[in-house]
Amino acid sequence: MPPIPDPGPALGRILSSMANAAHAGGRPAARLVAVSKTRDAQAIAAVAAAGQRAFGENYVQEALPKIEALRALSLEWHLIGHLQSNKADLAARAFDWVQTVDSARLATALARHRPEALEPLNVLIQVNIDDEAGKHGCRPQEIAPLAAAIADQPRLRLRGLMAIPAPEPDMTRRRAAFRAMAAQFDALRTNHPDLDTLSMGMSEDFLAAIEEGATMVRVGSALFGPRPPKP
Ligand SMILES: *Cc1c(COP(=O)(O)O)cnc(C)c1O
DSSP: EEEEEEEOOHHHHHHHHHHHHHHTTTOOOOOOEOOOOEEEEEEEHHHHHHHHHHEEOOOHHHHHHHHHHHHOOOEEEEEOOOGGGHHHHHHHHHOOOOEEEEEHHHHHHHHHHHHHHHHHHEEEEEEEETOTTTTSBBBBBHHHHHHHHHHTTTTTEEEEEEEOOOOOOOOHHHHHHHHHHHHHHHHHHHHHHTOOOOEOOOOOTTHHHHHTSSEEEEHHHHHHHOOOOOO
């Protein structure tokens, strides 16, 4: 296998640009989730060796062997892809966070399967903020009842909201979606003051997301390099 280039410099650049964006926007520092879909355990271990703890995966089946292989590193695993209820048991055992909860049914399934030996599962409500047809995530008016249902589950810990805004080439419109999410997050916190996480922003737009109020960004290709095209 060819040697993996040291991801340390890219990680350092991303973290310092994140800190600058937060500072410029008068915002608290945001956390980085390194999106490791399609990357193998060796590439993830190299990023972990550079100091990164939180990793995001889209598919339960792809993630499980990597989580197992890297167990000794005590990394923090985030599920950031859509989760079907029939995989809720696997996800509730293997992940530390599920960022894509968009129904009370899924929340109940995760709560039922979260092992007692583990901390409550951290969850984010995924919001379809651009109201795109066929996209996952609840509608903004469904956030409050879903948050109440999750807060009733002792095996879950509601942390906040997540969104994947439409890949709008016009940055002004993308910022409008981030701003709309920040407003939803602020509104939800009036009833749930402990919420601390607004997850939005990817390689192309994580700095804009932080300026608009993201407290967590999910960055893949800017850190690991371009993803190979899907076969
Ligand atoms: C793939 C993915 C990312 C990261 O995308 P990059 O453009 O590689 O940074 C972030 N969030 C979700 C939900 C993703 O599926």
